[in-house]
Amino acid sequence: MAPATPALGQQQDQQSLPFLKSGSQQESVEVMVLGTFHFSGAPDFNAINAAEQQDEIKAMVDNLSKFEPTKIALEFERKDTAKVDSLYDVYRQGNHKLTVNERQQVGFRLAGQLDHEKVYSIDYKKPWGMRPVMEWASDNQTGFKEYFYDWKRENSQMDSTLHRHKTISEILMLYNSDPFLDRIQKARMRTLEVGAGENYIGIEPVASIYKRNMRIFANLIDIAEPGDRILIVYGTGHTHFFNQFIEQHTDMKLVDVQKYLAPAISSR
Template sequence: MPVGTFHFSGAPEFNDPMAPKQQAEIKAVVDSLLAFRPTKVAIERELKDSTHVDSLYRVYRMGEYDLEVNEVYQLGFRLAKRRGHGAVYPIDYKLAWPMDTVNTWAREHQPSFLRFQKRWGKQMETIVDSFHRNETMRQILLHLNSDRFLSRLQAIRMRTLEVGAAQNYIGVEPPASIARRNMRIFANLLAVAEPGDRILIIYGTGHSHYFREYIRGHPQMELAHPKDYL
């Protein structure tokens, strides 16, 4: 079950995840997600950082680490500890993001894309700001995991493909990079998944489209939706 989140460290000041009200909401979300009965919790940390993550989680289980402003810890560590897990599972893989090159080319050759990108960015900013101003943590996560919101995220990726289409195909590179990154992340997930596992994935919501597609396509996996547990 992939649970798409916003990055807590980038939350607006008026919705501080560390404030008492928001901490109570986070704990309520964890209580709800426990109903999924995860056997493993996968998190957005690079695989190469596994030793550090293991050490941090071990100290947290001993009660000697105050969780930082990060969804990986606030949700992932809490869930794993509540379930009595001995470890959490970093599965992230970073790749370069070649959007600057696309925008530079579009500025000269295809400015209509930049106008769309600007409108899209402002609309997303307004939508997400409204979530943070008016909704609880549970409601925010329900919005971020909705088909409607994920379609909005996917829209900019699809429109990027139009840049340089039938010419140099420069707009293909960012979506291709995203897909390659997410395939590697999913491969890391497959490396830790075992028959009978119920894996809960805590990740930025920008990855949810790919997790859902790959899980649905895998012949030995079944997709669970967070709306059934939040």
């Protein structure tokens, strides 16, 4: 009897992964995801450039440095890699003041502190098209419209409370918690009900979100090398996908960011 032939999927697994060599053991890639609010959207009463907030960010970056990342991946589009590399070089030379966004305040700052020669741009933009869904729901499924606006209003109220009373590290501890991430994903799953059985319009933005995040994850795979320790700094809306994809990848290990976010500065 002829020996069993590996299933097609197994053959592809051994042939397609960039750093997996058939018949050899490779070091896994450890990946830690820091999901964050967009610093540029912080309320005026929690101004990122204020002295207190700058101290909080520096303390948080010191904690994150204990992960000892070998690469830092940021929410810059991959097509802008050369421009980002040039800007980071200027920063390393001491000729660039960090702007109010998490890519620079956390990403550039930490990479510079660790003397990294570059940061990694892995983003891919794709419209998610929620407006047609809401327009259709307004005429046909008002219950979803009410749910969605209630969900957004609750988010806004929660964010206002957090920004008034919590440090940046404490805010991000919540933003990276399972209940917070589940809340976002449940809203996506509710979106699938819009147009179900008719035009299925609710599927479109969710499919677009998945495709965008798979493309970003493919960019992450492309930069990963055996033994790497990669920190991803991204909007928290991506965190559910990154965590899932990392956990399901045969050569990656997800590192819990929570233990690196324990605030060195207590609540305000």
